Amino acid sequence: MSTEAHAHEEHHGHGPAPGIMRWVFTTNHKDIGTLYLMFSLLMFIVGGAMAMIIRAELFEPGLQLVHPDFFNQMTTMHALVMVFGAVMPAFVGFANWMVPMMIGAPDMALPRMNNWSFWILPFAFALLFSTLFMEGGAPAAGWTMYPPLVLQGGANVAFMIFSIHLLGISSVMGAINIIVTIYNMRAPKMTLLRMPLFVWTWFITAYLLVAVMPVFAGAVTMLLTDKFFGTSFFNAAGGGDPVLYQHVFWFFGHPEVYIMILPAFGIVSQIIPTFARKPLFGYESMVYATASIAFLSFIVWAHHMFTVGMPLGGELFFMYTTMLIAVPTGVKIFNWVSTMWRGSMTFETPMLFALAFLVLFTIGGFSGLMLGITPADFQYHDTYFVVAHFHYVLVTGAVFAIMAGVYFWLPKWTGNMYDEKLGKIHFWWSAISVNVLFFPQHFLGVAGMPRRIPDYAIQFADWNMVSSLGGFAFGLAQIFWLYIIFKTIRGGDKATDKVWDHAHGLEWVLSSPPAYHTYSTPPSEEQIEAQFHGH
Amino acid sequence: MSRQQGKYTNGDTQMSKSVTAIRGCVLAVVGVVLSGLPALAQAGFTDTINMPKGVTPISHHAYNLHMLILSICAVIGLVVFGAMFYSIVRHRKSVGHEAAQFHHSTKAEILWTIIPVFILVGMAIPATRAVIDIEDASDADVTIKVTGYQWKWRYQYQGTNLDFYSNLAQSSRDAINRGTNPAEVQHYLLDVDKPMVIPVNKKVRLLLTADDVIHAWWVPAFGMKRDAIPGFVNEMWIKASETGVYRGQCAELCGAFHGFMPIVVKVKSDADYKSWLAKQTAAPGG
Numbered sequence: 129m130s131t132e133a134h135a136h137e138e139h140h141g142h143g144p145a146p147g148i149m150r151w152v153f154t155t156n157h158k159d160i161g162t163l164y165l166m167f168s169l170l171m172f173i174v175g176g177a178m179a180m181i182i183r184a185e186l187f188e189p190g191l192q193l194v195h196p197d198f199f200n201q202m203t204t205m206h207a208l209v210m211v212f213g214a215v216m217p218a219f220v221g222f223a224n225w226m227v228p229m230m231i232g233a234p235d236m237a238l239p240r241m242n243n244w245s246f247w248i249l250p251f252a253f254a255l256l257f258s259t260l261f262m263e264g265g266a267p268a269a270g271w272t273m274y275p276p277l278v279l280q281g282g283a284n285v286a287f288m289i290f291s292i293h294l295l296g297i298s299s300v301m302g303a304i305n306i307i308v309t310i311y312n313m314r315a316p317k318m319t320l321l322r323m324p325l326f327v328w329t330w331f332i333t334a335y336l337l338v339a340v341m342p343v344f345a346g347a348v349t350m351l352l353t354d355k356f357f358g359t360s361f362f363n364a365a366g367g368g369d370p371v372l373y374q375h376v377f378w379f380f381g382h383p384e385v386y387i388m389i390l391p392a393f394g395i396v397s398q399i400i401p402t403f404a405r406k407p408l409f410g411y412e413s414m415v416y417a418t419a420s421i422a423f424l425s426f427i428v429w430a431h432h433m434f435t436v437g438m439p440l441g442g443e444l445f446f447m448y449t450t451m452l453i454a455v456p457t458g459v460k461i462f463n464w465v466s467t468m469w470r471g472s473m474t475f476e477t478p479m480l481f482a483l484a485f486l487v488l489f490t491i492g493g494f495s496g497l498m499l500g501i502t503p504a505d506f507q508y509h510d511t512y513f514v515v516a517h518f519h520y521v522l523v524t525g526a527v528f529a530i531m532a533g534v535y536f537w538l539p540k541w542t543g544n545m546y547d548e549k550l551g552k553i554h555f556w557w558s559a560i561s562v563n564v565l566f567f568p569q570h571f572l573g574v575a576g577m578p579r580r581i582p583d584y585a586i587q588f589a590d591w592n593m594v595s596s597l598g599g600f601a602f603g604l605a606q607i608f609w610l611y612i613i614f615k616t617i618r619g620g621d622k623a624t625d626k627v628w629d630h631a632h633g634l635e636w637v638l639s640s641p642p643a644y645h646t647y648s649t650p651p652s653e654e655q656i657e658a659q660f661h662g663h
Numbered sequence: 664m665s666r667q668q669g670k671y672t673n674g675d676t677q678m679s680k681s682v683t684a685i686r687g688c689v690l691a692v693v694g695v696v697l698s699g700l701p702a703l704a705q706a707g708f709t710d711t712i713n714m715p716k717g718v719t720p721i722s723h724h725a726y727n728l729h730m731l732i733l734s735i736c737a738v739i740g741l742v743v744f745g746a747m748f749y750s751i752v753r754h755r756k757s758v759g760h761e762a763a764q765f766h767h768s769t770k771a772e773i774l775w776t777i778i779p780v781f782i783l784v785g786m787a788i789p790a791t792r793a794v795i796d797i798e799d800a801s802d803a804d805v806t807i808k809v810t811g812y813q814w815k816w817r818y819q820y821q822g823t824n825l826d827f828y829s830n831l832a833q834s835s836r837d838a839i840n841r842g843t844n845p846a847e848v849q850h851y852l853l854d855v856d857k858p859m860v861i862p863v864n865k866k867v868r869l870l871l872t873a874d875d876v877i878h879a880w881w882v883p884a885f886g887m888k889r890d891a892i893p894g895f896v897n898e899m900w901i902k903a904s905e906t907g908v909y910r911g912q913c914a915e916l917c918g919a920f921h922g923f924m925p926i927v928v929k930v931k932s933d934a935d936y937k938s939w940l941a942k943q944t945a946a947p948g949g
Binding site (some may be wrong): 172189190191192195196197200268270274276277280323363364365366369370371404405406407408409410411412435436437440443445449451452455458459461462464465466467468469470471472473474476485486490491493497498501502503504506507510511521535570571574575576578579580581582583584585586590591620 | 675684685691711712713714715721722724725728729732733736739742743746747750754755756757760761762763764765766767768771772775776779782783787790793794795797798836839842844845846850851852853875877879881883886887888889891892893894895897898910911912913914915916917918919920921922923939
């Protein structure tokens, strides 16, 4: 993405290789960051198209468009694509681009492994998408893949599992790279408690990834052997238990959702201080809160399983720990609001998305707390109330943070300012339509509409139509976003090094776009101090 | 928090006056809407947006906790979002506000850690009582074994020879096959050929299992759902306080027709239930 940069700073020598082989063989963190971000954008559109099919079928009662089994394939694939193809790679893309620059390092610690971490992804998704064209179709048991249902699938079971193995390897290698880079390659004087919060949140996220991706691999491998090699891990007739799968899956699955939100917290923590012109409130508290959330995320998993018939003690334990996780999360919200408080705010597009994140992620947090109350969850479980909750935290949470980060750092990456007026249009269009899309799903859930159904009773018709209209509008808004992004890459007003009036951080010392190789000589202590922003 | 004042460098400009006016209007609208809610509740509007209270002790537990947590969250939300919106309006560069530079307060951090813990404890106490009550299925008057199949339910009344399947009603099936407008079908997707029947005001214990994949049995008006897992037996109980017909659906993805295996329960008076049961168990084939 960066032009053949005239390195007016430290570096002499190698620019990027010419042509397409540059992208195949690159070991440069900026190039790899770009690859991840572009891949993620493509997957976002693909996953979004699947969501449009879902909302089109749900627009009115009756089965108009797709066979119920294909509908289940769409819901399953939509989730797998969004979680593993859009959200996670986007955050890895941000990590690759930003972490080395933010800590004053020349690149990631393990650049060749970095290249492999990315290039596994297209292969993994080729395996997954190939199932759409197989006999039996794509996996249709939900992204959660519960047995025995998932084992009724045909060829798609094996391909999906191999795809997941590849994705796990990619994530673990990437996480190791992040941890090793942060430990070993910080510039001298860049102490841990001077690192930008984005680096901290990715540091903690990387530990979560290393801890739980192997558990996920274990769970799906047990599915594989149950289906093809005669084991009975999840088959009662052979002495096993389907619920064992759920425990193993969600032991991965709950930390996984925090893997998908902690980097978002980091991005928002960079943006709000910039546009409030005020240091982040409670930096150390934010670090401890993030670490607490990560720790607690390991002991709440069975709140996804309150209806399986757990012993009373289990139901109570997981209710209490789930409620507890609201405390550090609340601390973070209060700290962001305190950062805004008595600041001097301007509302460029990154700030708009960050503020929308604050409000809407909090709403998602409230519905999460409600879901954690076991007796209430007996009503909410497997209804659209759950669907509303996780879309609020993932779309208006993680995805809005990604959008905020893209607008925030695109001028740095490309050297071109995006069109501010178009950015604001994208924001308002998205922010309004996303609420029309997901807020009514709370009502549908408490009114009794189960999830993962392609057709529904008449009393659910009105809110489904509203939700679908919001969905179509939200989808169109993202096509508009594609236009803004590519327009910016191709050209625009030239960005300064600092880009934003009150930007702080080592990345804003570098040129826009930065040289292909930066910080081959570490930043000086004066530079680090100057970017420190007073915490 | 530091006592520094953020300064307005050019006093109350025209801009900040109109912003204050807008803020006043917004607050007025919010006040009107909130005060209108009780009236709307009377009119049944909240039926379309809120959980039903239902007809069992368990549904009442769920409803009460739902309303409690929702109200607490609404208050917290109003406070937090109120502070945010106030700040967005007043602490902006365009009205000349200059940024303060405070960035920590141990006292604030302690307070907004401890106070939420107390609020959570306040929620956890009634929630704990409810869970203990819900998980006590002892001393039931009637026990029915419920088996989930792809894609229907089977009901076997324990202590009798009553054993029947409950399928999606033909009217719904015909509508799906012919593409009929669902609005013209009575209880579209929520009707069955043979409903479960239980007596009112009696504790009914359900033993849940499945034949093939995991299903879940759920009637919203009864406030409880539980998974039906092949090879295992789960239990739950219901004690309906009002006669009537109650409808629900399978609540665990179980294949292509997961959305097409509804549940219908007729709650009858004790006398009506006994005569229904007698007729069922006397007739050949059950």
